[in-house]
Amino acid sequence: MNQNSSSPNFFEQVYEVTRLIPYGRVTSYGAIARYLGSTQSSRMVGWALNSTKTLPSWVPAHRVVNRQGLLTGKIHFPGSNTMQELLESEGVVIEDNRVKDFEKIFWDPQVALSL
DNA sequence: ATTTTGACGACGT
DNA sequence: GACGTCGCCAAAA
Numbered sequence: 001m002n003q004n005s006s007s008p009n010f011f012e013q014v015y016e017v018t019r020l021i022p023y024g025r026v027t028s029y030g031a032i033a034r035y036l037g038s039t040q041s042s043r044m045v046g047w048a049l050n051s052t053k054t055l056p057s058w059v060p061a062h063r064v065v066n067r068q069g070l071l072t073g074k075i076h077f078p079g080s081n082t083m084q085e086l087l088e089s090e091g092v093v094i095e096d097n098r099v100k101d102f103e104k105i106f107w108d109p110q111v112a113l114s115l
Numbered sequence: 116a117t118t119t120t121g122a123c124g125a126c127g128t
Numbered sequence: 129g130a131c132g133t134c135g136c137c138a139a140a141a
Contacts, residue, residue: 030122039125041136046122066123071124
């Protein structure tokens with residue numbers, strides 16, 4: 001919004017969008033970053049999600065993967081493959097650390113929230 | 116206070 | 129099309 005709200009809002013936006021990810025769907029860091037208007041801030045999206053564990057509210061960070069559909073962030077979850085189990089729990093099939101039919105279950109905030 | 120890295124992605128070569 | 133570099137901003141060392 002205003003130029004002063006440089007970053008705090010950015011993080012909140014990430015949390016908000018991530019919570020809006022439907023059950024059994026996934027999205028990418030870049031998609032969220034692009035939705036926020038900062039295509040190149042994809043790294044910050046991941047960093048923001050890292051802060052989600054300190055947030056009072058639960059954020060389905062396991063539904064966010066990189067552009068390749070790889071569960072790159074699973075290493076940040078407790079256990080070895082908590083992220084994968086959570087996704088499989090939602091019906092998402094994981095094939096070799098990668099989301100199967102990634103394009104099919106991909107949820108683009110730019111499109112979904114634009115309706 | 117400065118430097119380095121980091122859940123990525125786009126662009127250049 | 130594979131590989132390298134830059135950019136984004138924040139947090140940890």
